[in-house]
Amino acid sequence: MQRAIETALIDAGVSRETLPLLEGYVGLLDDWRQRMNLIGPREMDTIWERHVLDSAQMAGLTTAESRIVDIGSGAGFPGLVLACEAKTRGGDVTMVETTGKKCAFLQAVISELALPAKVVRSRIENAKAERVDFITARALAPLPKLLGYANPWMSKGATALFFKGERWQEELTDASDYWTLRHEAIPSRTSERGVILKIEEAHRV
Numbered sequence: 343m344q345r346a347i348e349t350a351l352i353d354a355g356v357s358r359e360t361l362p363l364l365e366g367y368v369g370l371l372d373d374w375r376q377r378m379n380l381i382g383p384r385e386m387d388t389i390w391e392r393h394v395l396d397s398a399q400m401a402g403l404t405t406a407e408s409r410i411v412d413i414g415s416g417a418g419f420p421g422l423v424l425a426c427e428a429k430t431r432g433g434d435v436t437m438v439e440t441t442g443k444k445c446a447f448l449q450a451v452i453s454e455l456a457l458p459a460k461v462v463r464s465r466i467e468n469a470k471a472e473r474v475d476f477i478t479a480r481a482l483a484p485l486p487k488l489l490g491y492a493n494p495w496m497s498k499g500a501t502a503l504f505f506k507g508e509r510w511q512e513e514l515t516d517a518s519d520y521w522t523l524r525h526e527a528i529p530s531r532t533s534e535r536g537v538i539l540k541i542e543e544a545h546r547v
């Protein structure tokens with residue numbers, strides 16, 4: 343791992359003890375992606391800057407001992423990054439993902455690195471919502487749909503942390519037709535106009 347990335351990860355909220363786990367995760371992703379089409383062919387070139395650091399920002403927004411559910415986890419962003427951090431400072435992560443090969447990869451990383459995490463292979467709409475502190479999602483769906491997915495967990499008290507790109511204000515406007523939100527837009531460290539939307543309450547209009 344380059345020194346600049348190490349510093350950026352720690353600034354974003356990752357513990358120093360978590361860094362070797364992140365290296366283990368990225369190593370496994372590199373192995374698996376050569377056998378399975380888990381991420382795009384060029385994405386490995388910017389894996390640390392774009393995906394790991396992006397996800398690490400979430401670690402700075404959750405607290406020690408947090409229970410987290412990550413929906414639409416794909417190859418583990420941000421779910422596995424948060425699970426690596428949870429091994430260092432407590433808490434656990436559940437990842438809900440529908441695609442079998444991605445679930446197999448997520449489970450392999452959990453087992454290999456002994457992470458405090460589990461995978462639920464299911465469509466989000468059919469998953470059982472357990473009580474958690476945070477629900478996270480990245481690159482999954484436009485905000486109105488995302489709020490529908492997250493509602494079962496949010497109505498039990500979870501705070502949502504959603505990565506959103508430069509259209510985030512439009513998405514908030516669209517969502518306001520259906521939802522009243524108590525939210526905060528936290529500037530992203532990795533995307534000039536992107537934000538992490540922290541939503542503490544969502545009520546249907």
Ligand SMILES: C[S@@+](CC[C@H](N)C(=O)[O-])C[C@H]1O[C@@H](n2cnc3c(N)ncnc32)[C@H](O)[C@@H]1O
Nearest residue numbers: 414415416419439440441464465466480481482
């Ligand atoms: C674009 S990928 C993003 C993956 C990851 N969050 C990231 O940022 O790299 C979206 C993922 O969500 C999963 N997904 C989409 N709709 C879903 C649903 N309704 N239930 C469960 N998983 C879903 C897809 O299989 C895919 O792995």
